[in-house]
Amino acid sequence: MKSSMLDNEVSSSEAPNPETGTDETSDTESFKCELPRSRQSGSKGKNLTGAPVIEVINVKKSYILGDMEVPILNDINLTVYEGEFLAIMGPSGSGKSTLMNLIGFLDRPTEGKIIIKGLDINELSDKEVARLRGLEIGFVFQTFNLIPRLTALENVELPTYANAREGVDTRKRAKELLNLVGLGDRMHHKPGELSGGQSQRVAIARALINDPAILLADEPTGNLDSRTGCEILNMFTRLNEEGRTIVMITHDPEIAKYADRVVLVKDGIVQSSKE
Ligand SMILES: Nc1ncnc2c1ncn2[C@@H]1O[C@H](COP(=O)(O)OP(=O)(O)OP(=O)(O)O)[C@@H](O)[C@H]1O
Ligand SMILES: [Mg+2]
Numbered sequence: 001m002k003s004s005m006l007d008n009e010v011s012s013s014e015a016p017n018p019e020t021g022t023d024e025t026s027d028t029e030s031f032k033c034e035l036p037r038s039r040q041s042g043s044k045g046k047n048l049t050g051a052p053v054i055e056v057i058n059v060k061k062s063y064i065l066g067d068m069e070v071p072i073l074n075d076i077n078l079t080v081y082e083g084e085f086l087a088i089m090g091p092s093g094s095g096k097s098t099l100m101n102l103i104g105f106l107d108r109p110t111e112g113k114i115i116i117k118g119l120d121i122n123e124l125s126d127k128e129v130a131r132l133r134g135l136e137i138g139f140v141f142q143t144f145n146l147i148p149r150l151t152a153l154e155n156v157e158l159p160t161y162a163n164a165r166e167g168v169d170t171r172k173r174a175k176e177l178l179n180l181v182g183l184g185d186r187m188h189h190k191p192g193e194l195s196g197g198q199s200q201r202v203a204i205a206r207a208l209i210n211d212p213a214i215l216l217a218d219e220p221t222g223n224l225d226s227r228t229g230c231e232i233l234n235m236f237t238r239l240n241e242e243g244r245t246i247v248m249i250t251h252d253p254e255i256a257k258y259a260d261r262v263v264l265v266k267d268g269i270v271q272s273s274k275e
Contacts, residue, residue, distance in 0.1 A: 032254065034230070035257060050082025050084070051118070052079045052080065052115075053081065053117055054214065054247070055079050055114070055115040056076050056079075056102070056113075056114055058075055058113070059073060060075060061073040061099075061107070062110050072098050073095045073098060073099060073109075073265075074267070074269055075269050076268075077270060078270050083243055085236070085240045085245075085259045086245075086246070086248070086260065087259035088248070088263055089251065089253075089256055090266050095268060097142055100139075103116075104133065104137055105129050105132070116137070119132065134162055134210060135165065135212065136212050137214045138208055140207045140220045141218055144191070144200060146191040149190065150191075152183060152186055152190075152198075153171075153174055153178065156177055156209055157170055157171065157209065158206065160210065163210060178202070181235075183198060197223050197225065197228055200222075201228070204217075204220060213243075213244060215239060215244055215247070217248045217249070221255060236248065
């Protein structure tokens with residue numbers, strides 16, 4: 001991450017309060033965040049002249065269940081440009097997480113190509129894929145995927161054990177990120193001792209540890225109350241304004257308003273694309 005983000009102290013009025021115990025929210029509650037000025041319609045008009053950073057070309061994905069092949073993604077074509085903030089919407093079970101797993105190299109397509117920063121995943125070795133993923137892609141999972149026996153701090157540091165940027169004090173950076181997400185006083189807690197919203201914030205800090213160019217977030221506010229969720233979205237907005245490309249899955253149209261562009265995944269294809 002560029003240093004500006006960490007230098008940007010979260011003011012006490014903005015900072016999420018880990019003590020409220022009201023982190024969880026119902027799925028049906030729609031966020032009512034005050035959109036930052038840069039996100040309000042009319043002033044969004046970002047000029048996306050950057051290079052494509054994510055290219056999904058004729059991608060198909062099916063799962064084998066018993067002796068049946070179940071198609072999930074039929075023919076996905078999607079280009080995400082450098083510096084873009086894209087929201088992916090679509091009904092439950094439509095394949096949004098499946099698509100994000102493919103973009104984040106957690107799974108391979110049955111057919112088709114995924115190109116990240118000009119590199120075709122199919123042509124990279126496992127080692128090259130691991131390095132590209134470790135340094136360039138931050139992933140916030142729908143179900144957090146924290147390691148239960150590690151503390152919050154160790155969970156945030158974990159990706160750096162495999163891949164780290166040279167000259168970075170990863171322990172210091174992990175602490176700064178935990179402070180940034182409002183968990184300075186929960187660093188030594190294990191996931192079982194954290195609420196859902198706090199776990200989500202640890203997962204976000206972990207995604208940012210290697211200063212990735214691309215942030216993939218699967219329902220990042222799904223377990224947060226409105227106030228904390230708005231904080232996270234404002235953080236994403238700042239990260240995006242600093243040049244990161246963000247792809248975020250959400251079921252909430254209010255949250256999708258933060259994005260430059262919204263696409264809909266339905267019936268195995270990208271059905272529509274609107275500003
Ligand atoms: N490993 C797997 N094996 C078999 N089927 C799977 C697997 N993972 C996902 N699926 C199926 O793929 C479909 C799409 O799942 P996915 O998790 O991508 O949906 P989604 O759009 O993210 O839904 P939600 O909004 O509920 O998170 C579902 O029908 C699911 O049952
Ligand atoms: Mg999902």
